[in-house]
Amino acid sequence: MASCNTTVRMRLADTLRFARDAALGYPLRTTLSVLAMSIGVAAVVILTALGDGARRYVVGQFSSLGSNLVSVLPGRSGTGGFNPANAITSTPRDLTIDDAAAILRAPAVRRLAPLTVGTSEISFGGRLREVMVAGTTRDLLPIRNFELAQGQGLPDEDWNRGSSVAVIGAKIRSEMFGSEPAVGQLIRVGDRRLRVVGVLKSVGQGLGMNTDELVIVPVALAQAMFNTNTLFRILIEARSREAIPEAREQTLAILKQRHRGEEDVTVITQDAVLETFDKLLGTLTLGVAGIAAISLAVAGILVMNVMLVAVTQRTGEIGLLKALGAPARTIRLAFLAEAAMLSTVGAVVGYLLGQAGAFTLRQVFPVFPAYPPDWAVIAGLSTALGTGLLFGVMPARRAARLDPVQALMKH
């Protein structure tokens, strides 16, 4: 009886092969539970790809607005909406070209562009259309990352002078000039005759203004055209990312001094907006992942049901294994291995399905970066395996605890 001192232990490879054969022995059952698990994992992958894609899309759009950007708006309200405090006190003081020139002296400010906007009519050779007119200075283009297709930007001149030139968007160019060259031509905008000095590159629709249908003119000219003294906005580029808060402080201080100690402007930093969206959409992705994770838990419960059915179906076999000398541990491991296999295969299939789904999304919507974030993939896969194992424990224990005499009678 010396052999009784060595512990009976089924080899790992044998346990796995036995579990695999058992799973393959019931194809429908196995397919269904693998399917449930894979749908759960695929849901996590695709939904988080959507959520994170939305986040990346918005962040990308904001970055394309220009880097290290600080915007000054006339008026006190933080969101740009109606603020009753403004109505009760006084209308805000104008934000003028001179204000903009003064801000340029702030050490943290690299360059800036005052902006006045309005709509007007443009005509050339009998063709007429309504356009958005932006009055600004030379630096708007580099600040907003706008690129020229032909010609040059606005001249570097006294901001109050306003020479009769214009830079037009790509769509305006094709609509007004067709195949003719545009640069050097005289166009009529409102009641002014302006010479086209440059054409912007086509960029398509973005979160900012659509430059394809824009006419850019010197700021003083635009103010004269629209008969206004105030600016719509001042776009400021800070010297660096770190200098953004400084630029904001200095801008506010200069304007407060110029406006008789009244802080009647709103300064928005791009970072703050970006961070808000980033956080918001990040949380959204997390929430969506959480909802998808519920389907993983459901899949886990399904694996448990399938394994419980397996234990009932194979009661006779379990009795036999016991009679043949399998200790409880061996039976537990065999059933646990089977549950783990179902969820592993389900997780892998689901991962591939999810990646394929995200790929399809990216093909259909090329602008939308629908990549699942790594954390979601790892969390999805490990939740799948975890629930599979967790819910596999109970059926495995039940199998191991079966009374061999009773079990053998069920055949």
Place this chain on the structure above:
Amino acid sequence: MPLIELSGIERRFQLGDTTVNALSGLSLQIEAGEYVAVMGPSGSGKSTLLNLLGLLDRPNAGSYRLEGRDVTTLSPDEQAQVRSRRIGFVFQSFHLVPRLTAAENIALPMMLAGIPAKERNTRVTRALNDFGLDQRADHRPDQLSGGQRQRVAIARATIMQPALILADEPTGNLDRHTGDEVIHLLEALNGKGVTLVVVTHDPSLGARAGRQLVMEDGQLQHDSAHAPG
């Protein structure tokens, strides 16, 4: 030293409010190499006795010594170890695993005992030859005849070279001719020194054994080894 030594075995089952004495006051000794037939009507306790001998069941009282060792006090895992190494089972309904081939079914006890695949293959090949199953190695149970199935089951029961083979109605699901073949196989094993205990309803089968035990109401009613006269 007897191979099996039962003394004062009690086994009671609770059926609703009534207690059934499946075995009561059973004492019995079986020497190594004996061929014993256990007979008796249904419910006489012969299956319970077989389950106890096979360590699938525990007595409520009494002691069971197998090869001189008290096995009633062993832990379930230790009992599994004894079943693995010392006891082989042959069932009326064969109890083959349907998804495994004949060779895999024969190898199952060795796989559970953690014996390496190489040694398993050698022993299975030998067993397939010994039991005339070498052409059926890759057949699944549903592709085998009843006699072939029971031969696979007997090959499985002997693959760990047990000291004791317990057969519960081994010919119950077979026709007369195939049943005889199976009995001859079991008797040949007994001829090589393996102790054989067969539970049967069939008097002619029982008569072939060297010793007959007749059970009734959980008690040993007749033991041919101690028969008066």
